[in-house]
Amino acid sequence: MDDQPASSVDENPWDALRRYTNARIALGRAGSSLPTAALLAFELSHAQARDAVHQPLDTAALHGALRAAGFDTLDAASAAPDRDHYLRRPDLGRTLGDESAAALAAHAKTLKEAPDVVFVVADGLSAYAAARHATPFLAALRPCLAGWNIGPAVVATQARVALGDGIGELLRARSVVVLIGERPGLSSPDSLGIYLTWAPRIGRSDAERNCISNVRPEGLAYAPAAFRLHYLLDKARSLKLTGVGLKDDSDSLLVASAKPGGTIESA
Template sequence: MTRFVAPDPWHALRGFTRARIALGRTGHGLPTDALLAFELSHAKARDAVHQPFEIEPLRAALNAEGLATLDAHSAAADRAQYLRRPDLGRRLSRESRAALEQARADAPELTFVVADGLSAFAVAHHALPVLVAARAKLSGWRIGPVVLARQARVALGDEIGEVLGAAIVAVLIGERPGLSSPDSLGIYLTYGPRVGRTDAERNCISNVRPEGLGYEHAAHKLHYLLTQAKRLSLTGVALKDESDVLDAPGVALASERP
């Protein structure tokens, strides 16, 4: 703090959080550096919402990891319509539905959907490492091609999973940007995906990014929830995330116990 800024007595707490606390004051206002930092974060959040989903670099990276891909587009024609009409982002366009029906082969146990959501930055930065870490834990699972979805809301995964005949769909999607997290990734799991599923029938792993929930920890939680969803034939409020218990020595998933 400079001599022009009156410090807050609890300034030391800033070492424990990225939240904007104890910024001090100059007169009745914020210090200039704090105000400029806020405006920069606000601009990054706005940019995250409008940033186009650059699919081709992600497709190339997934293919290099041996992961096949399919494309999908919601019924929202463009970003402006997507933001005005959330309902259109939850359903496939007629052309995408027809293409996925044509591409359907053997029904997979699990289909991953990578969707832009409200932050294409999140998908570009975090989807690949999460998928690689998760796949390493899912030996023996029949996993379908990764579906890359534009102008997508979470529920679009329900229709994609239904069309492809997947038992479970996992949607990796850019979450609503915050002023300290413009690139936060969310993972939503739905057992028996179909149009009309509600949020109460999903499980969510949120804030996946190096500054939040790290890739390996997210993959650990994802593996736990997928294994239990498969065992119990359900997701949602009836499926509790007890994955952290598995960090204790000698604890194994129910499906791994003798």
């Protein structure tokens, strides 16, 4: 006789589908409730999402990683004095602090020519995302940008997407790319969003940007994300615009370039 006690969890016949998604499906039942393991996993994910919002960005480590990848770096901070103000006052996160604005303006005077692109690595709503994914993504992208004049990578704290407009304007950049931690989900506390704006200046609207979202190994991997951003950068430079006027047709090129046994190459 089998001495093992019978399980109190009623298995879901759709359990096999769980291998295809991180969504919470086919968790089973324990009576009229969730199994303990599923409940504890949910509470852990909820705690990770909360932590992602409040965890400060380790700027020193990020500067070190970016410099090791070949980027010059600068610091910037929004007008939000702390995390509490940042969360309650989104407008402050879109505006550069006075000291940062002055420092960026001074640095712009040292540049021999206007950068084709400036990258802003921002904490946003998940410092985890910026810390984990920004550097490997940029390392995947950089070989695609041969011949581009790449400006300094700006590490921005208490930042919203629009903070990149002021940074790009002060550095006289032709385009700005903001890599920012997205709002955490219960299965993705470290999702990185990428926002491209041509001719950045204060007052640009979200309709004037292109967005690539959920960049992370479990979502959109670094190589295809870099392929897509390079495509958009090339088109933006050609058309002198971004946003609703710039259609992202990179998917068809990505499928064509990712042949069996091959590698993804820039368009």
